[in-house]
Amino acid sequence: MKNKLYLAGLALLSVALFLAHWLVFVYVPTEPIMGVVQRIFYFHVPAAWLCYLGFIITFIGSVGYIWNRSPRADALALAGADIGLVFGWIVMLTGPLWARATWGVWWKWEPRLTSMALLVLIFAAYWVLRRYGGGTEGVRRFGAVLAIFGAPNIAFVHVAVKKWRGDHPGGVVGGGLDPDMRLAFFICLAVLQVLFIYLFIERYRVIRDEEAIGALRRRLSRLKGR
Amino acid sequence: MSAWLSVFWAILAKDLRVELRSKQTLAMMTLFGFVLTAILAYGLVSDPATNRVVYPGALWIALLFTGALGIGRTFAQEAAFDAFSALVLSPAPREAILLAKILGNLLLILMVMALVAPLIAVMLHLNFTGEEAGLVALHLLLSALGFVVVGTPLAVMATSARFAEVLLPLVVFPLVSPVLISGVKGVGVALGTTTGDDPWSWIQLTLAFDVVYGAGGLLLFSKMVSE
Numbered sequence: 044m045k046n047k048l049y050l051a052g053l054a055l056l057s058v059a060l061f062l063a064h065w066l067v068f069v070y071v072p073t074e075p076i077m078g079v080v081q082r083i084f085y086f087h088v089p090a091a092w093l094c095y096l097g098f099i100i101t102f103i104g105s106v107g108y109i110w111n112r113s114p115r116a117d118a119l120a121l122a123g124a125d126i127g128l129v130f131g132w133i134v135m136l137t138g139p140l141w142a143r144a145t146w147g148v149w150w151k152w153e154p155r156l157t158s159m160a161l162l163v164l165i166f167a168a169y170w171v172l173r174r175y176g177g178g179t180e181g182v183r184r185f186g187a188v189l190a191i192f193g194a195p196n197i198a199f200v201h202v203a204v205k206k207w208r209g210d211h212p213g214g215v216v217g218g219g220l221d222p223d224m225r226l227a228f229f230i231c232l233a234v235l236q237v238l239f240i241y242l243f244i245e246r247y248r249v250i251r252d253e254e255a256i257g258a259l260r261r262r263l264s265r266l267k268g269r
Numbered sequence: 270m271s272a273w274l275s276v277f278w279a280i281l282a283k284d285l286r287v288e289l290r291s292k293q294t295l296a297m298m299t300l301f302g303f304v305l306t307a308i309l310a311y312g313l314v315s316d317p318a319t320n321r322v323v324y325p326g327a328l329w330i331a332l333l334f335t336g337a338l339g340i341g342r343t344f345a346q347e348a349a350f351d352a353f354s355a356l357v358l359s360p361a362p363r364e365a366i367l368l369a370k371i372l373g374n375l376l377l378i379l380m381v382m383a384l385v386a387p388l389i390a391v392m393l394h395l396n397f398t399g400e401e402a403g404l405v406a407l408h409l410l411l412s413a414l415g416f417v418v419v420g421t422p423l424a425v426m427a428t429s430a431r432f433a434e435v436l437l438p439l440v441v442f443p444l445v446s447p448v449l450i451s452g453v454k455g456v457g458v459a460l461g462t463t464t465g466d467d468p469w470s471w472i473q474l475t476l477a478f479d480v481v482y483g484a485g486g487l488l489l490f491s492k493m494v495s496e
Contacts, residue, residue, distance in 0.1 A: 109492050164443040172436055181429025188426055188493055189440055192419065192485070199447035199478055206454070206470070 056237055063234045066227040074224075080144035083137045089232040090133040091159065093239045097127015098166055100243075102194050105187035114254060117183050120190060122246040124169050126239060131163040154204040158197045165193040178257065276361040280369035287346060288377070294342045295377060302335045302385040310392035320393040325456035327393070328405070329449050331385050332378070332412060337438040339377045340420035343370050344428055353428065357494050367422060367490045371483075374417040382409055397460075404459035404468055408452050411475040415448035416441075418483040422490055451475045 067085045074081035104120030107113060138156065139149040150156065169189050176182040220228070288295055309327040314320065347353035356366060386409060390397065397405070420441045427433040427440075455471025457463025465471075 109489070161443055161446055165440075168436075168440045168443060171439060172430065175432060176430035176436055179429055181426065184493060185423070185426035185430055188423065188489065189444075191489065192423070192444055192482070195481055195485070196444055196447060199474070199481075200450065203447050203450040203454075203474060206465070206474075 053241075056234075056241060059234045060238065063231045066230055071224050071227045072221060077141075077145050080141055083141045085228055085231040086235070087134060087137040087141065088228070089235040090130040090137070092232070093235060094127050094131040094134055094159075094162070096239065097123045097125075097130060097243075098162060098190075098193075099123070101127065101166070101169070101190045105190035108183065108187045109191065112180075115251075117187070118247055118250040118254070120187065121173055121250055122243055124166050124173070124190070125246050126243045128163065128166050128170055129242070130235075130239070131159075131166065134159060135163055152204060154201045157204045158200045161200050162193070162197055165189070165196065169193075273362050273365050276365040277369045280366055281373055284346065284369070284373040285376070288373075294339060294345070295380065298335045298338050298377065298381045299384060301338055302331055302381050303388070305331050305334055306385055306388050306392060309389060314393055317394060320395055321460055322457070322462045324390065324393055324395060324460065325453040325462075327389050328386055328409070328456070329412065329453050331389065332382060332409065332416065332452075333438075333442060333445070333449070335381050335385065336374075336378050336413065336416045336420065337441065339381070340374055340417065340424045340441070341427075341434055341437055343374060343421055343424040348428070363491045363494060364487050367425075367487060370425075371417050371421045371486075374421050375413060378413045378417065379410065382413065401459055405456055407472065408455050408459070408468075408475070411472060411479060412448045412452040415475055415479045415482065416445050418479060418486055419444050422486040422493060426493060447478050448475055451478070 063085075067082050071082065071085070073079055100123030101120045104116045104118075104123060107116030108120060110116075138159075142151065143149050169186055172182065172189065173186050176185070309330065313323045313327055315323070344353055347356060357363065386405065420437070423441055423444075424437060427437045430436055451471045451474040454463055454465065455468045455475070458465040458471065459468040
């Protein structure tokens with residue numbers, strides 16, 4: 044029963060993802076000034092939010108892990124970084140495509156772009172550390188400290204680049220937006236949010252399972268050695 | 270307090286004495302700095318105005334790379350015979366250990382940069398007024414401090430990871446990028462190549478970074494290392 048419900052939910056999510064693409068590519072009107080490329084925005088902005096969300100979860104999990112060494116908090120942190128990073132790469136890929144068409148350059152040294160790039164770099168380093176650094180307790184602690192150190196860094200970079208100046212479009216989701224565009228945007232946001240939750244829960248479960256298997260393996264090798 | 274100071278002093282004096290006798294880290298960092306200088310000079314040397322523009326970037330590249338070499342060897346002495354575990358197990362206050370290591374690393378990096386910074390300037394045919402040179406030195410000092418307060422505690426953590434020598438720069442470089450930006454821009458303003466109000470506002474930013482990360486590292490350090 045539980046399995047069937049799960050599969051039904053997954054099927055629904057697939058349909059919703061398809062619907063989101065249909066809305067973006069067919070339903071919404073083309074923006075008159077920026078043109079077709081503006082359609083990136085329906086995925087770019089939700090992906091940026093979900094990237095932040097993933098890293099916020101990592102930060103909370105890392106604080107928890109440093110506090111009481113709970114393996115659950117560590118799994119939370121790792122899952123948050125993994126899924127946040129997926130959405131982070133989506134932001135870093137779609138952003139330059141839009142920028143090239145609208146600003147005429149692939150990249151600008153601008154507070155939001157720079158701090159996002161830095162966030163992705165820090166968490167890519169976190170990912171490499173956790174993936175290849177070995178699964179010891181020390182590496183988990185290293186990861187947690189890295190995530191905690193990374194948080195104020197974003198603010199520092201933001202301030203530093205702001206001393207240059209910035210022109211990232213902000214607050215475009217206000218009342219000025221075409222109602223069809225707004226509808227499509229919020230549906231995309233909702234669908235991607237559900238996708239995030241699904242991926243996050245699955246990743247969390249896999250991490251916990253890996254830990255359980257690792258513990259069983261260690262026990263087995265102890266028993267054999269005896 | 271005096272116990273705290275004696276631990277701090279004992280570790281710092283021990284590290285400096287070992288280093289000044291063997292000169293192993295210092296020699297490696299200095300030679301690496303010279304090699305970097307040569308590469309940067311080959312790659313960047315141009316007309317006098319352009320040389321002035323690229324100088325801060327070249328300088329901060331040298332700082333990061335020689336610095337990474339230095340912090341990677343922070344606990345090289347303690348690695349043998351697992352002396353680090355003994356150090357952590359001892360009743361010595363851990364903050365004193367960290368602070369001694371931070372200061373040791375800072376001194377090493379500053380010694381190397383005191384040679385490398387003028388050398389890059391010479392290779393790029395640059396002339397500075399006294400005030401300009403002073404501002405460059407101040408920026409370098411504060412950036413190096415920011416680098417070691419972030420890098421030293423992470424170097425401790427990296428000892429337990431595989432591929433530590435690759436992972437450490439990978440982790441530390443993004444984290445110190447605020448220092449990189451404000452150092453490079455601040456020196457640019459000081460040398461008159463970057464438009465901007467005054468170099469002191471960039472110095473304040475680096476100083477704020479140093480204070481936040483220095484305090485954060487010290488507060489977290491006893492949680493970072495465990496028995």
